[in-house]
Amino acid sequence: MSKIAILAPIDEIIPVAEEACSRTGESFIIKKINFDNAISIAKQLEQSGTEVIISRGTVGAKMTESTLNIPVVQIPITGYDLLRTITEARKYGLKIGIADTVDVLQGVEAIEAALGLSIEKYTIDKIDQVESAVRTLVSRKIDVLIGKSVYVNKVNDPNVKTVVLTSGVESVIQAIQEAKSILDVRRTEAKRTKQLQAILDFIADGVIAVDENGIITVCNPSAHRILSIQFENVIGKRIDDILLNSRMKKVILSGKEELNRIQDENGVKIITNRIPILHENKVFGAVCTFQELQKLQQQEQEIRKKLLHRGHVTKYELENIVGESKSYQKAIDKVKKYSQVDSTVLLTGETGVGKEVFAHLIHSLSKRSDGPFVAVNCAAIPKNLLESELFGYVDGAFTGARKGGKTGLFELAHQGTIFLDEIGELAESVQAQLLRVLQEGEVMRLGDERVIPINIRVIAASNRDFEVMVEEGKFRADLYYRLNILDIPIPPLRQRIQDLPLLCEHFIEELEPNIQKEIFGFAPEAMEILKQYHWPGNIRQLRNIVERSMILSPDEVISKETVMLAGGKDFLQLKTNQEENGEQQDTGKLQEYEREYILEVLNQVNGNKTEAAKILGIGRTTLWRKINNS
Numbered sequence: 001m002s003k004i005a006i007l008a009p010i011d012e013i014i015p016v017a018e019e020a021c022s023r024t025g026e027s028f029i030i031k032k033i034n035f036d037n038a039i040s041i042a043k044q045l046e047q048s049g050t051e052v053i054i055s056r057g058t059v060g061a062k063m064t065e066s067t068l069n070i071p072v073v074q075i076p077i078t079g080y081d082l083l084r085t086i087t088e089a090r091k092y093g094l095k096i097g098i099a100d101t102v103d104v105l106q107g108v109e110a111i112e113a114a115l116g117l118s119i120e121k122y123t124i125d126k127i128d129q130v131e132s133a134v135r136t137l138v139s140r141k142i143d144v145l146i147g148k149s150v151y152v153n154k155v156n157d158p159n160v161k162t163v164v165l166t167s168g169v170e171s172v173i174q175a176i177q178e179a180k181s182i183l184d185v186r187r188t189e190a191k192r193t194k195q196l197q198a199i200l201d202f203i204a205d206g207v208i209a210v211d212e213n214g215i216i217t218v219c220n221p222s223a224h225r226i227l228s229i230q231f232e233n234v235i236g237k238r239i240d241d242i243l244l245n246s247r248m249k250k251v252i253l254s255g256k257e258e259l260n261r262i263q264d265e266n267g268v269k270i271i272t273n274r275i276p277i278l279h280e281n282k283v284f285g286a287v288c289t290f291q292e293l294q295k296l297q298q299q300e301q302e303i304r305k306k307l308l309h310r311g312h313v314t315k316y317e318l319e320n321i322v323g324e325s326k327s328y329q330k331a332i333d334k335v336k337k338y339s340q341v342d343s344t345v346l347l348t349g350e351t352g353v354g355k356e357v358f359a360h361l362i363h364s365l366s367k368r369s370d371g372p373f374v375a376v377n378c379a380a381i382p383k384n385l386l387e388s389e390l391f392g393y394v395d396g397a398f399t400g401a402r403k404g405g406k407t408g409l410f411e412l413a414h415q416g417t418i419f420l421d422e423i424g425e426l427a428e429s430v431q432a433q434l435l436r437v438l439q440e441g442e443v444m445r446l447g448d449e450r451v452i453p454i455n456i457r458v459i460a461a462s463n464r465d466f467e468v469m470v471e472e473g474k475f476r477a478d479l480y481y482r483l484n485i486l487d488i489p490i491p492p493l494r495q496r497i498q499d500l501p502l503l504c505e506h507f508i509e510e511l512e513p514n515i516q517k518e519i520f521g522f523a524p525e526a527m528e529i530l531k532q533y534h535w536p537g538n539i540r541q542l543r544n545i546v547e548r549s550m551i552l553s554p555d556e557v558i559s560k561e562t563v564m565l566a567g568g569k570d571f572l573q574l575k576t577n578q579e580e581n582g583e584q585q586d587t588g589k590l591q592e593y594e595r596e597y598i599l600e601v602l603n604q605v606n607g608n609k610t611e612a613a614k615i616l617g618i619g620r621t622t623l624w625r626k627i628n629n630s
């Protein structure tokens with residue numbers, strides 16, 4: 001199918017067009033048309049793949065002004081065509097009239113001067129001037145009328161002869177060249193449009209463009225998906241009828257871009273960039289690109305997880321939790337119940353009772369278990385950094401701020417749980433911001449004006465007495481009540497000492513692979529010692545003592561002496577108490593055991609005193625004194 005068609009409004013054009021095609025080596029469609037059927041024929045050709053039409057005269061002009069989507073190239077009237085036609089007309093008389101467009105008439109003036117002729121001219125500027133043009137010229141008593149076929153066909157005065165002004169082969173060749181270059185441009189444009197379309201179809205960002213009146217000109221598939229609105233035929237509609245908060249008209253009016261704005265559309269939160277489309281300092285539209293905030297936050301979490309090589313995931317499951325005592329089981333029951341709701345939990349208890357373990361457990365039993373678990377020890381992060389760590393910051397928020405800004409831990413916990421350990425250590429300013437997070441479900445990065453909505457569950461923990469802190473004005477009362485919706489007090493180890501054998505067994509099993517020693521357990525007297533101790537460091541301290549005892553023990557069963565040694569000075573104090581209680585202890589013998597075990601440890605670490613002191617939990621000087629004392 002040829003991409004170019006020549007539509008001839010007069011018969012004379014057909015042989016000229018055929019000649020032009022044969023000279024240029026083309027085989028275009030050549031069809032005879034008339035004023036009435038021109039547009040329907042052109043439309044049929046357009047549908048069957050014709051991309052450029054060549055025609056001429058009034059019919060050509062009619063096609064250009066019609067609803068055709070393809071360009072129409074006019075076959076020009078050249079000076080040569082005029083000369084040829086005027087020479088022909090002179091055969092019929094000297095009084096010549098001509099009706100045509102201003103550019104053709106300019107050529108006529110040049111020929112008049114050269115030939116010493118005076119020609120009656122009628123300037124056509126609209127296609128419906130045929131009748132009046134012919135009437136006017138005939139009334140001037142002309143001998144002959146020159147014009148396009150529609151004009152000459154209207155002459156019915158037998159005294160006036162007619163000559164059709166038509167184009168020659170050169171003019172048709174000129175039109176063919178022009179049509180071919182239009183075809184080239186259209187092909188390049190089509191390629192570029194296809195490329196752009198592929199980009200728009202492929203990118204995950206939503207893209208919507210509007211013209212200067214706010215009428216949608218582009219809306220890509222991601223925009224449809226993200227906003228999940230039925231976008232039937234959105235092209236051509238007003239942006240404000242489709243989106244409630246688009247602000248595109250504002251961007252067109254101000255000519256200023258708006259970047260990284262959070263926008264709510266039908267309950268979908270999106271982060272949007274809007275820019276004006278400028279040409280020669282004039283705004284002729286705007287384009288916005290946007291992403292779903294929730295997706296962005298998820299991706300950011302994924303990337304951060306990978307970058308940090310550690311996932312914000314829970315480490316403890318219910319089966320790793322040891323404790324059968326009533327008080328502990330009561331606390332575990334609360335964990336199970338509270339994990340099913342989304343309210344804030346406050347865990348209280350002495351250091352090392354397992355507050356973090358409980359927080360992990362609540363998360364892993366909750367419906368958020370697939371989301372992140374972010375644990376923050378508020379006492380471990382320097383006070384001046386805590387705010388920026390929790391809330392994040394934007395580029396240039398403060399001196400020393402990392403380029404590109406930083407996502408805060410609250411944002412990282414989005415769709416999951418944040419565990420704020422040692423919450424009693426929060427500075428007052430941070431307490432106020434935390435209250436806002438709990439009340440509004442939003443965070444604001446340092447140096448930013450935008451609020452970022454987040455969906456998190458907060459679990460807080462402290463080993464301090466909040467009521468006293470609130471009374472002393474060190475902790476905001478409103479924050480305390482907000483945190484203390486569900487409370488879980490965790491009992492200290494000394495109040496559930498019956499769990500001790502189970503815990504020891506659990507830790508031996510857990511530690512054995514690391515220590516690479518087979519240990520059966522604690523001798524009954526050793527267990528007695530452990531049960532008598534008051535465990536200020538609770539389970540963490542117990543785990544350390546079990547580990548130390550396992551390393552020190554020369555036997556598969558850990559003896560009382562090994563435990564005494566592992567307990568260090570805290571346990572020696574215990575021995576004194578026992579003595580005071582009337583128990584007989586042989587101090588000299590104990591010191592001897594102590595010395596023996598210290599030597600055993602030294603032996604295991606090849607005499608490295610620093611290493612041995614570390615394992616024994618005593619200073620190097622004490623170690624030296626203990627070896628040399630006896």
Ligand SMILES: Nc1ncnc2c1ncn2[C@@H]1O[C@H](COP(=O)(O)OP(=O)(O)OP(=O)(O)O)[C@@H](O)[C@H]1O
Pocket residue numbers: 320321322323349350351352353354355356357358421463506539540543
């Ligand atoms: N019920 C339990 N069963 C087994 N191990 C436990 C249990 N509870 C706590 N642990 C262990 O005890 C140690 C201390 O627990 P955790 O860090 O949760 O205490 P914490 O109360 O948060 O301490 P801190 O107040 O110092 O932050 C951890 O090694 C943990 O594995």
